[in-house]
Amino acid sequence: MQVVITGGAGFLGQRLARQLLAQGSLPDSTGQLQTISKIVLVDIVAATGFDDARIEQITGDIADSALLERAITTESSAIFHLAAIVSGQAESDFELGMRINLEASRLLLERCRICGHQPRVIFTSSVAVFGGELPAVVQDNTALNPQSSYGAQKAIAELLLNDYSRKGFVDGRVLRLPTISVRPGKPNKAASSFASGIIREPLNGESTVCPVGPEVRLWLLSPRKVIACLIHGYTLSTEALGARRTVNLPGVSVTVGEMVAALERVAGADVAGRVEWKHDPAIDRIISSWPGAWDATRATSLGFTCDASFDDIVRAYIADDLSVA
């Protein structure tokens, strides 16, 4: 079987590809394991460090229909659509966010509809689809009310995935992801970049700035667990999912102050002391509009799992990424 990963050179895309290469197979819709013969990474930049004959790279703009025609064929059974413009950048570059987060998602679904083979399409949505006055714990039937262009674009793509699934053009699975922490590497243009930075930079001996107050509550998941959730999202039977294609993934609800306290518990006061608090109103406005927790009962009953605690998340980063950074 063939797998397509858009945004395949990105943070989650590369990890997903490595995990799929390692496990070598995925179940088909009858539950039978199918050997993965090819993984197509589609991204505007090329991924490096892949030395495996099963990897094919297609470099170009996902909002270009001709590129989508090359990338997606009737052989593409699993399509992980991860390419995106992150929250901070979609807010500052409105046109770019609309083109990639909305228009490219629509074109990708159109390509699948034309192919007609009803592939499983796994789409990564976000906490950012919620906003405004929210219950303490967001429920499955809480209204979407995005307060950023990124959130609006993700909400629109969710609606498209659901309608294309209802019409039988794709077998879509929308996974609403918590904020991923701890992300290795450099800070990025996501408004939530600090949610990794305040752990990663201190552990790497660098000082870092936290742009929101210690009372701000986040809903988090580790890179390890999100990759497992993406694959589980593909694996789920269509019957188990039913008509509701959107799943709020489980996560860990912590305040930023509790995150720094966990860092101190795991790595000591010197390390935790490298966090400086400096308020940034633009980031605070976006982050504070996101839910600090949602009810993940449905996800849990569907077999999705999350980290046990934020201390575990810090330890997972140290084990998986700190040595290789």
Add this chain to the structure above:
Amino acid sequence: MQVVITGGAGFLGQRLARQLLAQGSLPDSTGQLQTISKIVLVDIVAATGFDDARIEQITGDIADSALLERAITTESSAIFHLAAIVSGQAESDFELGMRINLEASRLLLERCRICGHQPRVIFTSSVAVFGGELPAVVQDNTALNPQSSYGAQKAIAELLLNDYSRKGFVDGRVLRLPTISVRPGKPNKAASSFASGIIREPLNGESTVCPVGPEVRLWLLSPRKVIACLIHGYTLSTEALGARRTVNLPGVSVTVGEMVAALERVAGADVAGRVEWKHDPAIDRIISSWPGAWDATRATSLGFTCDASFDDIVRAYIADDLSVA
């Protein structure tokens, strides 16, 4: 001031134009009455019967950017975006619905963004954005869950209007309309066409088929009242509206059986006897997914009003339309 009405040759578009011609002015954002110098009707077909120098007609496809450039300029202070593919047709012709209900709405907002004058854009959404398991009375914070492509496209356009408004590109007002009854003229391809047909055809001496059972509950508004709501939606100050650009308009909640009973009360048993009951599963599936009522407290406090009863709606049709049919 200049007004643009897309779908200006349609049922609501023509009535809105006539009402605006009759009143001759609209308040600007400071509340000062401004004389309407021009009303541009944009539609794929030309409207007939307008003999007024203030009416300009632009005939063509609203999904064509060049047409939008001609239709919308920095002089267009009020834009009523009514052009749409109705529910039944958007379900059977998926591509057409996507192109007009989604893509053209996006292009229209883009045109406004490029113009940069932040016009008031009034958009007509629908009960069809809701669906699935619903509370008996839909609330302002009930999650959108469209069960038709029309509903999904309207929900997406709502999200776009809200984000373009948040960014300050337009001053958008999304009015979620009840089903409009009694619509004069011929049946159309809306799944809800019967909601007018079961009153209109019997009053015109014709028999008619009702495709859903008498227990099905609808949320209705008369043409008279919806035109008043559209104009009130334009008139509302930006401050009164606040960040939430979507308003659930008030309506009358009745079952189809109660509608026929009202017809009998107003016009007699002979007339009501012209309704034949013949179940149509495709129509029933769409209609039964729509809410039979929603909480209109916010709309009422913003000054929107509706009909007092369905008997009144039948009488309004007889007064406004039956003689001229």
